[in-house]
Amino acid sequence: MIVQVPAGLRAARPAELRGLRRDGARLAVVDRASRTVHHTTVAQMDEHLGAGDALILNSSRTVPAALDVLREDRAPVQLRPWVRRPDSWDAIAVQSAPPHAPVPLRIGETLRVQDELLLRVEARREDVAALWRVAVVRGDWLDALLRFGRPIQYSYAPQPLAMEHHQTLYAGRPGSAETPSAGRHLTWELLLGLRRRGVAVADLVLHTGLSSTQDDELDATQPLLEEWFEVPAHVADAVNGASRVVAVGTSGVRALETAAVAGGGRVVPMSGWTGMRVGPERGVRAVHGLLTGLHEAGGSHLELLRAFLDDALLDRAHAEAVERGYLWHEFGDAMLVL
């Protein structure tokens, strides 16, 4: 199932730079029980949630993850760390300028950012060959990204945006290479209002990897790499005590379902790495609803949606969204599945 989206419906800029508020983005509410699609805005989401519901956010903060480094011959190359561990990265290496095509590295070569960060290429990942294992020899990689990195940009959003447009309004601990963008729409005016209505609003952390290897053939295989996550105890309690659990973003679903599998169906507090692929075969155990963006590429997003919706209802929701001119991708409009 491929969603055909006219090029004009790819959002090049976020709502707050299109004369709207963040929560002014359009929202298709897909109700599984009544099999209806209702069109509203994110700001009106409170009409669909109430006391006893839990809205679970991913508060991972996005870091500017495109880092231009110099090779030994002083040629520039851009690293995009996908999996980040304290002393090493699994990163793709691409040209520093568009179209950012992959650049092969040499095992053993060193890469540097001024005198601040020294890296050494250790190996190539066996499962996803686009990824290089890069050891951090000297320097603080997070500080280096924060000082010298740029946000990952999308081809359909060519204008560079200030970092604030890449963050959710509740971003906490840093670690995502790309924004957990489903939550980008949510304003505190909306969230505080939901709390007053008795909705439990709580946050977990899942640090997202990249959405593309910059290699179309490889991307078509939908590589899904491990991502670090944490479900704190109070969130597990909120989820287990809720009548309905609505995850914000597919990252939230993956974290909660990983914790639910570990707990035999009940979400347990845990942290670690997850590479869980959620789809119709596995289904969902802990999560009842989902707030998400509209994405055409990356079949894994559609697969995850199919864990909630049958193809007929999903196709209808997408068709209505296209017909009504919903905008697609990270800076576009949204869908709430209940």
Place this chain on the structure above:
Amino acid sequence: MQHAAFSDTVAMVTGASRGLGRALTLELARGGASLAIAARDAAALQHVADEAGRNGAAAVLAVAADVSQPRDVERLAALALDRFGRVDVLVNNASALGPVPLPYLADVPASALHEVFETNVAGPLRLTQAMVGGMLLRGRGLVLNVSSDAAIEGYPGWGLYGASKAALDTLTRTWAAELQGSGVRVVSVDPGDMDTDMHRAADPDADPATLRAPADVARAIAALLRDGVGAAPRQVVAL
């Protein structure tokens, strides 16, 4: 008991290398706080970080940063949240006076307004935005903006600074109204005239005997924090 007053508190203080920021950092350190401190001068900041460590701070993260620069603000927020996972108390203390000796408004280069407002208004707004989300999710937190009576009175020479502090106080009042009932408090504190480098730059002829010691003011602010600024009756507090 007083010793452990801040042992469960993660506090962030800007403008921490000198004056009130340094004194408040050391006072919170004595209470056992975990501290994220920022200032432009890396060497002076590291010196205060070392002092804070010796004074009993549970942990100190020093970030050389200029709050008027959005990238520095984002980096400060991200490094502090990476290190401590949360920030309970944010003290927006870093301030710019603008040109000194303080000129009359008729004489000041109007372009100086930008620098003063970026440091004293936009910086605290951005840093508060970066911190308040986590505070709201936890349902508790405190943002303390360091203000001035120049926000209210029209003191000759203090026009740009006073206007920026009036703007800061307006942000404080608006934050407080919007976040009422959320468990997160935002207050402005007017520390009065203190014996600091900033005050000497602004008013070199002032008799130091008439000025308050930053350490005394820091103790008063720490007492406010300890008793839960939650109890402060107003959004703008004169010490």
